[in-house]
Amino acid sequence: MDVRSSHPLGQHSGSEETGNEEPEQSVQRQSIIPSRMEDVICRLKDEVGYKKSFDVVVREMTLGDTRTAFFMMNGLAKDIALTEVLKRLSYLHGENMTSDALHSFMNLYVPAVQVEPEEDWNKMMTNVLAGSTAMFIEGENRALIIDAKSFPARGPEEPSLERVVRGSRDGFVETLMVNVSLVRRRLRDPRARYEVVRVGERTQTDVCIAYIDDIADMELVESIRDKIKAVHIDGLPLADKQLEEATVRLGWSPFPLVRYSERPDVVASHLLEGNVAVFVDTTPSVMILPTTFFDLVQHVEENRQTPFIGTYLRWVRFLGILVSMFLLPLWFLYVLQPQLLPPNLSFIGPSKEGKIPLVLQFLLAEFGVDLMRMAAVHTPSPLATAMSLVSAILVGDIAVKSGLFINEVILYMAVSAIGMFATPSYELGLANRIVRLVLIVSVAIFKVPGFIVGITAILLLLCFQRSFNRPYLWPFIPFDAKALLNIIFRMPVLESKTRPNLLRPQQRDKMPTGNGRS
Known part of the structure; x- marks a missing residue:
């Protein structure tokens, strides 16, 4: 057999042209499946830990006077399907086999839906580790890959981060x-x-x-x-x-x-x-x-309601996101410079100071909310309610009554936290929290200039962001009036006739024509 013909790419390297064939042939031999069953078993012991790892299974059988071996991973192989394959093959006799044993098994006798030959040892190993079963045949430099997989998996359930009032309740799983x-x-x-x-x-x-x-x-x-x-x-x-x-x-x-x-x-x-x-x-x-940034602030619930209600829900969500980023820095700015407030809003601001500086109160409250969130994730479900009561009532109430915090800080921090949790994208909610922290620190140091410069810097950062060469702030920057209108309002289905320009689709029109394709 020509060793070079079994190269997985079917190509010759430059070393063959210069006469330096030994290194190339050595590499190629390593990927060839041995034709002798003893060599196969020996290689499985060396490379995958056969007879050391308990989940590595090799089933040797003589089928139709031909020696075979089935190599699989216990727990990933579908044992019911493989048992049926073995049951069918056990009825074979020597006279049923042709001179090409692999052809006979593949095309005539292996009763499986997906069966394909594989001549590369490394690819065979990858397939088996992914759940398939390899069938080795004595005298053949190829193996049959039987796609009979059974992965441990849970059933589709509604995602906890994307719940809807009406709609499907199935969600992706780990398979x-x-x-x-x-x-x-x-x-x-x-x-x-x-x-x-x-x-x-x-x-x-x-x-x-x-x-x-x-x-x-x-x-x-x-x-x-x-x-x-x-x-x-x-x-x-x-x-x-x-x-x-x-x-x-x-x-x-x-x-x-x-x-x-x-x-x-x-x-x-x-x-x-x-x-x-x-x-x-x-x-x-x-x-x-x-x-884009605006993709991350939309939720499937808006499309499960009427256009009017969907638009209302979208506006409430947008307002919550803006509040989560700017409410605390703005209130802090007005506390530091009350002369900026109009007369009819002069009531804004604390009636008394706490024992801790306001900026430190804000930072401690932010870190406290993050700590409670992480504790809720790691707390067993039966104890989560008790943990929330301890955190929210005892810690918050005692902090105010002892004079460490003032009521307004806790109030505005709670409103901002609700706005963060209303953000559909968990990752964007965390990023918005960083924005809030940056603005609070900027206001504490530079007051009005710090607030303006902070917002400008964040806006510039978003302007220069790109997701796979697409502008992150589209359709606001670059401005696309029609697309921006579709974000502000949840349009009826039949009025949304075109796909977004941002994606550069091959077909702009959503509405099929004639035979169902535009």
Whole structure:
């Protein structure tokens, strides 16, 4: 057998042309599946820990007078399906087999839906570690990969961060195939594409790039694909968040440049708009690319109500977000310079000072809210209510009564916290909190100039942000009146006829014509 013919890329390197063939052939031999069963077993012991790791299973059998071995990972292989395969193969006799044993097993006797030959040892190993089963045949330099997987998984449940009053209650889970199926169920477009690449030298994590072929900007798809393939890292045990940092290049900016969603209906609607979705195995959240600041402040609940009610809910949410960022700094500014207040608002300001300076009260209150939030996340559910009572009533009440804090600080801090929790994007809510802290410190040091310069600096930061080469503040900067109107008002479905300019879709018109395609 020609060793070079089994190279996974089917190409010859320059070393063969110069006569230096030994190193190249040595590398190629390492990826060839041995034809002798003893060599296969020996290699499995060396590389994957067969007979050391309890979950590595090798089932050796003689089928049709041919020696075979099934290699799988216990817990990832679907034992019911494999038992049926073995049951069917156990009836084989020697006279049933042809001279090409692998061809016979693959095309005639292995009763599985997805079976394909594999000649590269490393690819075979990756498939088995991903849940497939490899069937080795004595005398063959290839193995059959049987796709019979069974992953430990929970059922689809409503996401805790994206709850709706009316609407579907299913959400993504930690299994990639289930997540793709949930979107396929809602988006039965034959032009929907789901490309899988593997990222991570050791984890070999499956990453799926989803888009609609005749809607999405193919330059955007190519850019996302290239960035993901260019990631060289040991692995992605933390899944999508690590992939985001490796591809988006956030740096030290607190603002998220990726929108996460755990709802299949949200992902399907964004695919129809022309966005690209990135699924990462082992995580229940999906990245939607590109995104803008105004994408992150919208919620699916607005589209589950009538346009009037949806618009009202959107305005209330916008007001809450603005309050969460600017209420405390503005109140603090008026306390420091009461002459700025108009006469009819002269009541604003504390009637008495606390024992701690106001700026320190603000910072301690901010850190206290963050501490309570983290404690709530790590507290078991039966104790969460008791923890909230202790934090909110005892700590807050005693702090005011002892004179350390004043009532107004606690009041405005609570209102700002509610506005932060009303932000649909958890990541954006945390970033807005940083904005509030920066403005409080700027006001404490520089007063009015600090407030103005702080807002200007944050606005400039947002202006220079880009998500996959798309402006982050679109449609405000650059200004797009029609798109901005669609953000301020929740338009009726039939009046929203075009896709956003930002995404540069191949088809601008949403309304099908004639045969169903524009």
